[in-house]
Amino acid sequence: MIGQIVFLIVLATAIYLFSRNVGRIRRNILLGKDTDRSDRPAERWKTMARVALGQSKMGKRPVAAVMHLFIYVGFVIINIEVLEIVLDGLFGTHRIFSRALGGLYSLFIGSFEILAVLVLTACVVFLARRNLLKLKRFSGMEMKEWPKSDANYILIIEICLMTAFLLMNAADYKLQTLQYNHYIKAGSFPVSSLLTSFLAGQTSTLVAIERACWWFHIVGILAFLNYLPYSKHFHILLAFPNTYYSKLEPKGEFSNMASVTNEVKAMLDPSFVPTAEAPGRFGAKDATDLTWKNLMDAYTCTECGRCTSVCPANITGKLLSPRKIMMDTRDRITEIGKNMDQHGNDHHDNKALLDDYITREELWACTTCNACTEACPVNIDPLNIIVQMRQYIVMEESAAPASLNNMFGNVENNGAPWKYSNADRFNWADK
Numbered sequence: 001m002i003g004q005i006v007f008l009i010v011l012a013t014a015i016y017l018f019s020r021n022v023g024r025i026r027r028n029i030l031l032g033k034d035t036d037r038s039d040r041p042a043e044r045w046k047t048m049a050r051v052a053l054g055q056s057k058m059g060k061r062p063v064a065a066v067m068h069l070f071i072y073v074g075f076v077i078i079n080i081e082v083l084e085i086v087l088d089g090l091f092g093t094h095r096i097f098s099r100a101l102g103g104l105y106s107l108f109i110g111s112f113e114i115l116a117v118l119v120l121t122a123c124v125v126f127l128a129r130r131n132l133l134k135l136k137r138f139s140g141m142e143m144k145e146w147p148k149s150d151a152n153y154i155l156i157i158e159i160c161l162m163t164a165f166l167l168m169n170a171a172d173y174k175l176q177t178l179q180y181n182h183y184i185k186a187g188s189f190p191v192s193s194l195l196t197s198f199l200a201g202q203t204s205t206l207v208a209i210e211r212a213c214w215w216f217h218i219v220g221i222l223a224f225l226n227y228l229p230y231s232k233h234f235h236i237l238l239a240f241p242n243t244y245y246s247k248l249e250p251k252g253e254f255s256n257m258a259s260v261t262n263e264v265k266a267m268l269d270p271s272f273v274p275t276a277e278a279p280g281r282f283g284a285k286d287a288t289d290l291t292w293k294n295l296m297d298a299y300t301c302t303e304c305g306r307c308t309s310v311c312p313a314n315i316t317g318k319l320l321s322p323r324k325i326m327m328d329t330r331d332r333i334t335e336i337g338k339n340m341d342q343h344g345n346d347h348h349d350n351k352a353l354l355d356d357y358i359t360r361e362e363l364w365a366c367t368t369c370n371a372c373t374e375a376c377p378v379n380i381d382p383l384n385i386i387v388q389m390r391q392y393i394v395m396e397e398s399a400a401p402a403s404l405n406n407m408f409g410n411v412e413n414n415g416a417p418w419k420y421s422n423a424d425r426f427n428w429a430d431k
């Protein structure tokens with residue numbers, strides 16, 4: 001009974017803390033400007049099923065794709081077993097599903113154990129790729145300190161959880177074969193049964209190992225759940241809404257700024273009546289000037305570096321890394337949220353995403369090629385943030401680089417980016 005009460009307290013605390021942190025992230029995302037992504041729901045469901053559920057953009061790197069699939073499927077499927085652990089914890093039962101499912105239970109446990117081995121293998125390979133092979137994609141100025149440790153922590157946690165799962169089953173299986181107490185025969189254990197020879201023979205030690213691993217496994221999973229909101233692994237949850245709300249228009253299509261469009265319409269069409277609403281800031285200076293979708297993108301970023309590895313600016317040695325753009329945006333909106341929690345909603349720390357996090361050099365290095373959005377496995381759009389910040393620099397500060405100012409002048413005067421007048425445009429044909 002005491003065990004059940006302790007379990008209930010641990011479970012309730014974990015769920016409460018997780019809900020509170022998810023609520024904060026949701027609040028932070030909604031600090032962004034409104035943008036309508038409610039159109040074409042059927043197309044959106046299809047995109048989500050293809051990209052998030054089907055992992056369709058992972059296939060370009062087959063080794064990573066297969067390993068990631070093991071972890072993804074293993075994580076989802078093995079956690080069905082967590083339901084049994086939770087019910088056992090709450091009702092004081094042991095392997096509550098074994099009687100009800102009969103032969104099917106063997107199939108479940110067998111699949112969970114095989115998946116656990118695949119997850120373990122994938123985690124070891126991923127750790128080696130990051131720390132021994134030192135793949136270039138996982139380095140960069142934004143991948144130091146916390147982001148570097150975060151990636152390792154999560155792999156180590158998963159290794160510990162899977163090991164505890166297999167050890168728990170091994171001890172349980174041995175107790176079952178000894179027909180000890182309530183450890184009734186409950187299916188086949190294809191992997192953990194191979195480990196039984198490494199375990200002690202005394203039933204008291206076996207029970208201690210089984211119970212310790214049981215608690216470690218479930219408390220570990222609840223701790224993992226609460227770690228997610230502080231980690232890039234929050235993408236496990238956000239990948240689904242983020243792909244649902246992804247941009248459906250062609251990648252190269254830029255959206256017009258409504259306030260500017262209204263101005264132009266008013267100039268060209270005297271009958272056009274613009275809305276009375278005063279235009280807000282042009283472009284984005286801080287994270288709150290971006291849309292909620294940009295901010296959801298930022299919280300969904302897996303820090304995989306696929307965008308940066310294909311970015312022509314980054315490849316040619318420029319300062320720009322689209323991954324850093326996303327991580328900076330996430331860090332800044334999180335900082336704004338923390339300031340609100342600590343000092344009230346009106347507090348301003350006199351910092352901004354522009355200059356304090358992202359430099360102008362980074363922004364102007366972008367070629368707007370969209371290779372980053374194409375490569376992103378969860379349909380994140382770093383370019384949209386870059387463009388909005390450039391719009392701010394150009395339209396609010398008139399601080400575009402000199403070469404661009406010349407081009408703007410030419411467009412204004414000649415209707416083309418070149419310095420020749422309209423009248424001289426066909427001179428080439430006379431030569």
Ligand code: SF4
Nearest residue numbers: 311366367369370372
């Ligand atoms: S759009 Fe900009 S940030 Fe993205 S890959 Fe191209 S140059 Fe890099």
Ligand code: SF4
Nearest residue numbers: 301302304305307376
């Ligand atoms: S933006 Fe996409 S591709 Fe780039 S690091 Fe984040 S998840 Fe990976």
